[in-house]
Amino acid sequence: MDDTGSTCTIAAAGDAIVTRRLMPYAESNGRIAELRSVIDAADAAMTNLEVVLPERDAAATPLPPVPSQYQYLSPLAGILMRADPFVLDELAEFGFDLFATGSNHSFDYGREGMRSTMDALRERDLPFAGMGETLADARRPGYVDTPGGRVGLVAANASIAPGSEAGAASAAHPGRTGINPLHLRWLHGATAEQLDRLRELRADLGLDELQGTWLVREDPDWEHRPYEPFMHAYFEEVDDRAELPSVRFEPLAADREAYLDAVETAAARADHAVASLHTHQAPGGVRNTAETPAFLRSFARECVDAGADVFVGTGPHVLRGMELYRGRPMFYSLGNLAYQTETIERLPPESYEYYGVEDATDPAALFRSRYRDEDGEPAGSLARDEYWETVVPVCEFEGDELASIRLYPCSLGQERALPRRGTPALATGDRAESILARFAALSEPFGTELGVDDGVGVVDL
Numbered sequence: 001m002d003d004t005g006s007t008c009t010i011a012a013a014g015d016a017i018v019t020r021r022l023m024p025y026a027e028s029n030g031r032i033a034e035l036r037s038v039i040d041a042a043d044a045a046m047t048n049l050e051v052v053l054p055e056r057d058a059a060a061t062p063l064p065p066v067p068s069q070y071q072y073l074s075p076l077a078g079i080l081m082r083a084d085p086f087v088l089d090e091l092a093e094f095g096f097d098l099f100a101t102g103s104n105h106s107f108d109y110g111r112e113g114m115r116s117t118m119d120a121l122r123e124r125d126l127p128f129a130g131m132g133e134t135l136a137d138a139r140r141p142g143y144v145d146t147p148g149g150r151v152g153l154v155a156a157n158a159s160i161a162p163g164s165e166a167g168a169a170s171a172a173h174p175g176r177t178g179i180n181p182l183h184l185r186w187l188h189g190a191t192a193e194q195l196d197r198l199r200e201l202r203a204d205l206g207l208d209e210l211q212g213t214w215l216v217r218e219d220p221d222w223e224h225r226p227y228e229p230f231m232h233a234y235f236e237e238v239d240d241r242a243e244l245p246s247v248r249f250e251p252l253a254a255d256r257e258a259y260l261d262a263v264e265t266a267a268a269r270a271d272h273a274v275a276s277l278h279t280h281q282a283p284g285g286v287r288n289t290a291e292t293p294a295f296l297r298s299f300a301r302e303c304v305d306a307g308a309d310v311f312v313g314t315g316p317h318v319l320r321g322m323e324l325y326r327g328r329p330m331f332y333s334l335g336n337l338a339y340q341t342e343t344i345e346r347l348p349p350e351s352y353e354y355y356g357v358e359d360a361t362d363p364a365a366l367f368r369s370r371y372r373d374e375d376g377e378p379a380g381s382l383a384r385d386e387y388w389e390t391v392v393p394v395c396e397f398e399g400d401e402l403a404s405i406r407l408y409p410c411s412l413g414q415e416r417a418l419p420r421r422g423t424p425a426l427a428t429g430d431r432a433e434s435i436l437a438r439f440a441a442l443s444e445p446f447g448t449e450l451g452v453d454d455g456v457g458v459v460d461l
Helices: 023-028 030-041 086-094 110-123 135-139 192-204 208-218 253-269 294-306 349-354 363-371 429-446
Strands: 007-017 044-049 098-100 142-146 149-157 184-190 228-230 233-237 247-251 272-278 310-314 322-325 328-331 336-339 389-398 401-411 450-453 456-459
Touching: 007 030, 007 149, 007 272, 007 310, 023 030, 023 086, 030 086, 030 389, 030 401, 044 086, 044 149, 044 272, 044 310, 098 142, 098 149, 098 272, 135 253, 149 253, 184 192, 192 208, 192 228, 192 233, 247 253, 247 294, 253 272, 253 294, 272 294, 294 310, 294 322, 294 328, 322 429, 328 389, 328 401, 336 389, 389 429, 401 429, 429 450, 429 456
Parallel strands: 007 044, 007 336, 044 098, 149 272, 184 233, 272 310, 310 328
Antiparallel strands: 007 389, 142 149, 184 247, 228 233, 322 328, 389 401, 401 456, 450 456
């Protein structure tokens, strides 16, 4: 932590789904240029790099959309987040100098895709966290040295593509390239009566004798858990049937402790530490909603207790609220910084099959199928306004104290033509007021109060 009295500003942004140039539009569009100036003026600016940067001839590794008790779904074959390395130059020129790299799309092009992504970042001296050649590498903080001091970043992913986790190295075995995982245990709710029926059904099916063989590898201490196992799921008692369906999430202890250890390291080795988590999970077991799951709020507080100065959530593609805890801001989701999926050029045949497009060389037809209905009207995420609006917070620290938080409302141009859609620009007028009002409403349950100063949100500290 910085106790010298110097000033440091840290900007944060959500998912950077960038597949084309940003800077030409910063030169021709004043609102894009203004946003770039805000980000570039910060001492440090972080974003989540949602795309991977595979070699041109790399084969995709789409996984089947199978359920998992640890995450909501593996990546669908529908959209694989591929981009060319030049997007790093665009983001760096836009002002970003710290990158979280672990997401549910990190494994879209396998381990080679992750290696080429890390190579591209290192070639440009762009620090990153959340991905590595070994588990220790993936857990290690990334650091940037700035005029305001050294800033460290720790990043992990809780929406985990099966097999994408990094592996530990030993003297006898190399490590495994992958992401820094924060596995979550799913806990399903049931009434006392329903739990009795589950036990009876388990006995009738002869599962009592089998469940130990299923659970011993994935959860060796399963017998000591305060939950009721059924097949591969755990259940806990809820008082009111009206609370069902009920799902809550619990980080697995080993991943949680390793992440918090990394936050402590970043806090000790930098003047300021940023903790970032990519997660699509939402309350009740659904995904990509504006509501904040309880585990995320608890985990963010633990990160602050471990030394984080800022907590940044990414993943659900929509804004969630923010909270102040011990004088530190916790942003539960910053939505999308950029959303340029429609200009992904190279996709595997499985993607076309998923969307019912016969010509597996026509990405334009695939994205029409994904984002337009039979009448040509917006569909899917193109029809969800909240996917196309965000805020970019700039947190100013004076020494060890948080001095101010300014929230810059941004529009990604949902209404623009395809070539310009998905690029962020500062919002103005009614659009800016609407975005800030929505963010204020999302933050109000956490006791956070916002004001507005000339179209920019100001957090009441």
